[in-house]
Amino acid sequence: MSQKNIDRRSFVKKMATAAAMTAAASMFPGIIFASEQIENLPNGGNLEWKKGPCRFCGVGCGILVGVENGKAVAVKGDPNSFVNKGLLCVKGYHQTMCIQAKDRLTYALVKKNGSYVKTPISEALDIVANKMKETIEKHGKDAVAMYTSGQSTIPEGYVASKLMKGAIGTNNLDCNARLCMASAVTGFLTTFGADEPMGCYEDINHADYFITWGNNMAEMHPVLFSRMLEQKNNRGAKIIDFATRTTRSSMAANKSILFEPQTDLAVANAICYEIINNGWVNKLFVEKHCNFSKGSTNIGYGTEDKFKFKDKPVGINFEEFKKFLEDYTPEKVAKYSKVSVKDIKYLANIYGDPNKKVVSYWCMGMNQHTRGTWINNLVYNIHLLTGKISQPGNGPFSLTGQPSACGTAREVGTFTHKLPKGVVMNEKHRRLAAKIWKVPYENIPSKPTYHATEMFRAVDRGDIKFIWTQVTNPLVSLPKTSRYRPGMEKDSCFVVVSDVFPTPTSDVADVILPASWHIEKGGLYGNSERRTQHWDKMIEGPGDTTPDAWMTIEVAKRMGYGDLFPYSEENHVEEIYNEYIQFHEGAKHGMAPLEVLKKESGAIWPYVNGKSTQWRFNAKYDPACSNGEDFHFYGKPDGKAVIWQRPYEPAAESPDQEFPFWLNTGRVIEHWHTGSMTRRIPVLHKAMPHAYVEFHPDDAKTLGIRNGEKVKVTSRRGSCTLPASINQRGLPTKGQVFVPFFDESMLINDVTLDAFCPISKEPDYKKCAVKIERV
Amino acid sequence: MPIKSYVLHYEESKREELVKGLQKLQGCEIIPAQNHAVIVLVTETETEELDNKLYHKLLEIKGLKHVSLVSGFDTK
Numbered sequence: 036m037s038q039k040n041i042d043r044r045s046f047v048k049k050m051a052t053a054a055a056m057t058a059a060a061s062m063f064p065g066i067i068f069a070s071e072q073i074e075n076l077p078n079g080g081n082l083e084w085k086k087g088p089c090r091f092c093g094v095g096c097g098i099l100v101g102v103e104n105g106k107a108v109a110v111k112g113d114p115n116s117f118v119n120k121g122l123l124c125v126k127g128y129h130q131t132m133c134i135q136a137k138d139r140l141t142y143a144l145v146k147k148n149g150s151y152v153k154t155p156i157s158e159a160l161d162i163v164a165n166k167m168k169e170t171i172e173k174h175g176k177d178a179v180a181m182y183t184s185g186q187s188t189i190p191e192g193y194v195a196s197k198l199m200k201g202a203i204g205t206n207n208l209d210c211n212a213r214l215c216m217a218s219a220v221t222g223f224l225t226t227f228g229a230d231e232p233m234g235c236y237e238d239i240n241h242a243d244y245f246i247t248w249g250n251n252m253a254e255m256h257p258v259l260f261s262r263m264l265e266q267k268n269n270r271g272a273k274i275i276d277f278a279t280r281t282t283r284s285s286m287a288a289n290k291s292i293l294f295e296p297q298t299d300l301a302v303a304n305a306i307c308y309e310i311i312n313n314g315w316v317n318k319l320f321v322e323k324h325c326n327f328s329k330g331s332t333n334i335g336y337g338t339e340d341k342f343k344f345k346d347k348p349v350g351i352n353f354e355e356f357k358k359f360l361e362d363y364t365p366e367k368v369a370k371y372s373k374v375s376v377k378d379i380k381y382l383a384n385i386y387g388d389p390n391k392k393v394v395s396y397w398c399m400g401m402n403q404h405t406r407g408t409w410i411n412n413l414v415y416n417i418h419l420l421t422g423k424i425s426q427p428g429n430g431p432f433s434l435t436g437q438p439s440a441c442g443t444a445r446e447v448g449t450f451t452h453k454l455p456k457g458v459v460m461n462e463k464h465r466r467l468a469a470k471i472w473k474v475p476y477e478n479i480p481s482k483p484t485y486h487a488t489e490m491f492r493a494v495d496r497g498d499i500k501f502i503w504t505q506v507t508n509p510l511v512s513l514p515k516t517s518r519y520r521p522g523m524e525k526d527s528c529f530v531v532v533s534d535v536f537p538t539p540t541s542d543v544a545d546v547i548l549p550a551s552w553h554i555e556k557g558g559l560y561g562n563s564e565r566r567t568q569h570w571d572k573m574i575e576g577p578g579d580t581t582p583d584a585w586m587t588i589e590v591a592k593r594m595g596y597g598d599l600f601p602y603s604e605e606n607h608v609e610e611i612y613n614e615y616i617q618f619h620e621g622a623k624h625g626m627a628p629l630e631v632l633k634k635e636s637g638a639i640w641p642y643v644n645g646k647s648t649q650w651r652f653n654a655k656y657d658p659a660c661s662n663g664e665d666f667h668f669y670g671k672p673d674g675k676a677v678i679w680q681r682p683y684e685p686a687a688e689s690p691d692q693e694f695p696f697w698l699n700t701g702r703v704i705e706h707w708h709t710g711s712m713t714r715r716i717p718v719l720h721k722a723m724p725h726a727y728v729e730f731h732p733d734d735a736k737t738l739g740i741r742n743g744e745k746v747k748v749t750s751r752r753g754s755c756t757l758p759a760s761i762n763q764r765g766l767p768t769k770g771q772v773f774v775p776f777f778d779e780s781m782l783i784n785d786v787t788l789d790a791f792c793p794i795s796k797e798p799d800y801k802k803c804a805v806k807i808e809r810v
Numbered sequence: 811m812p813i814k815s816y817v818l819h820y821e822e823s824k825r826e827e828l829v830k831g832l833q834k835l836q837g838c839e840i841i842p843a844q845n846h847a848v849i850v851l852v853t854e855t856e857t858e859e860l861d862n863k864l865y866h867k868l869l870e871i872k873g874l875k876h877v878s879l880v881s882g883f884d885t886k
Contacts, residue, residue, distance in 0.1 A: 048852055051882075051883060054880050055816060055817055063846045066843050068844065128881060717882065721882075
């Protein structure tokens with residue numbers, strides 16, 4: 036064996052050792068290995084280590100990618116990152132291994148006479164631009180749409196918004212972040228008038244209690260969870276897992292409390308009842324900084340096409356709120372939530388104790404909910420009533436699922452109603468966008484059009500005749516794909532898909548554009564704690580692969596909008612970012628300059644006078660507070676947050692005689708979303724090769740189902756056959772089954788329901804009714 | 811030429827027996843944790859077949875509670 040090969044094997048061994056030691060550290064925070072072994076970990080060898088954020092979840096871990104001879108050969112956690120402090124999860128370590136997958140899309144493919152033909156990228160982009168123009172000429176600008184992603188970089192989202200809203204003049208732009216955190220956005224906006232969490236990950240170092248609401252952080256946000264476990268072990272912080280299913284998070288928590296699906300609304304109200312009833316309200320805080328309001332009730336579920344809803348808020352007073360809560364005594368709520376009176380009081384006690392610092396964490400459990408906005412409001416109510424907010428270790432914290440759901444979808448605004456600053460309905464915001472984009476103000480329509488679910492309904496109806504998806508795989512991730520897959524297959528709509536790998540969505544495309552993967556392009560992401568992170572291109576992509584932002588710009592130029600997109604191919608990331616940050620100038624949302632982001636492992640906005648703002652709305656930390664008080668909720672005109680009266684209402688569909696089980700869907704630690712990347716990473720694929728359906732052992736026994744046996748899960752929409760899993764990864768409550776959605780060969784979203792929160796329009800993937808049959 | 815790393819969880823009382831068992835296996839490097847019943851194991855074999863054999867031998871060692879594969883590389 037040559038010396039070079041020996042060096043390489045020795046290096047790979049050290050990387051393998053590092054990965055295992057880090058994995059052990061994430062399972063057992065504080066674990067110690069012999070110091071000489073740690074000293075032997077690779078320090079770079081001949082590699083050049085390049086910094087960036089992880090490609091996968093919304094935590095935003097800093098990574099260092101080892102590049103040798105133009106190839107990415109290793110990944111390690113960035114020890115200088117405030118987010119992960121050198122730790123990574125199993126997905127993070129192996130992320131670059133998908134790049135070399137044999138079926139990588141390296142050339143554009145254009146469907147001709149039913150077959151895909153390899154086509155030069157320039158020609159494919161001509162076809163896309165011509166088709167888009169022709170569709171607009173024939174059917175109007177609202178016949179074309181773009182559907183992008185919380186995994187799109189900030190520049191990618193920005194040029195998509197500028198093309199659709201500024202140049203073409205349609206609001207037909209939405210993104211897959213609608214499916215994962217739109218309820219968090221509407222929750223923040225209705226309560227605080229300003230989106231995104233007020234705290235940051237440093238809260239973990241200060242909190243006495245972490246209460247997770249329907250959030251399996253051990254698998255979905257493992258690095259943050261390991262930071263929490265470290266605090267649990269080192270200083271006795273406590274983790275309370277409040278969920279509908281027993282998971283790895285429940286097992287690592289100090290206490291696990293299970294509730295009946297949808298009744299989190301009632302339990303949150305019961306906690307507020309207890310806080311008021313026991314005199315635990317922080318009266319001074321509430322009087323100074325809060326208003327009370329109520330909205331419409333019986334607001335529907337959006338299962339019908341063209342569903343419309345507008346909330347009608349009415350101001351109320353504290354006494355009216357208190358009266359409303361009488362329906363939510365622990366005794367009443369315990370009857371239908373299946374949470375004991377004792378446990379409800381236990382939770383209320385934690386929040387109510389003025390000497391205990393509490394952070395509430397949530398993600399999909401609360402957001403993918405037909406009353407997602409309401410449950411977000413209700414958890415804010417708890418923190419506002421007790422004044423436990425916007426302080427180190429005290430606050431509500433909605434986590435995001437995708438690496439730039441915050442940075443791109445929410446801040447750039449790739450939703451139908453959004454602009455980079457504000458919303459299309461607001462004339463001032465439209466005027467600002469028109470000024471920066473250098474387009475006539477009249478170009479930007481004032482009415483939102485299609486949110487994600489409705490966009491694919493419009494494709495199915497034939498109203499949208501051209502759709503371009505980027506960085507997303509809707510035919511696996513949408514609810515009720517049993518309707519939307521045939522819809523996308525119809526000849527009435529021309530489908531363009533930009534992606535790195537073939538997917539069930541690219542299978543129905545007329546044009547497939549080969550996208551650059553994460554480190555084959557430069558970019559910026561924004562994570563859950565408002566941290567913007569930059570990375571430079573690290574390696575060349577294969578074949579004709581092209582960054583999504585550049586493909587959008589090329590199409591815009593071909594459509595005649597070249598003067599609005601004067602960016603250069605080499606520097607477009609920098610040029611776009613510098614244009615974009617003009618939208619956020621000022622103390623409330625100022626973004627860090629690119630030169631800072633190039634040097635540091637990210638900066639948290641508002642970035643004011645060279646400093647990140649870690650806790651917004653608290654005058655001690657946030658320079659935007661201007662009311663002379665300790666706290667200032669400046670998102671609202673009167674500077675006060677809103678405590679909302681929101682009732683419990685049932686799910687859109689509940690188990691009945693014909694369909695007697697709840698179906699809950701979600702994720703697993705090994706796979707990222709629809710698995711298009713992680714299923715191409717051999718280690719991860721081997722660790723979790725296919726989906727499964729989890730049962731409670733009692734239900735399995737009653738049905739006569741054994742572990743591994745194939746069963747059919749059927750709803751009113753469709754069915755899916757999977758192997759049974761009993762007492763393995765997770766344990767659903769009796770009467771509930773759970774299926775992860777990463778597996779395109781077992782499409783559980785053919786079964787789910789496309790009901791959504793009428794305010795956020797985010798679908799509920801956690802609750803519908805199914806029946807189970809042995810196959 | 812596969813190189814793999816694992817996290818091994820073992821019964822606390824069986825540590826010595828387990829470490830001895832692992833040391834007998836060719837192509838294994840072990841790094842026991844000092845404060846948890848956990849061992850990091852790195853294996854290096856010449857072929858996929860030998861890797862599979864080694865894995866099965868590993869599973870036969872007494873005292874092992876759980877084996878988690880963390881990473882796998884092929885350096886050929």
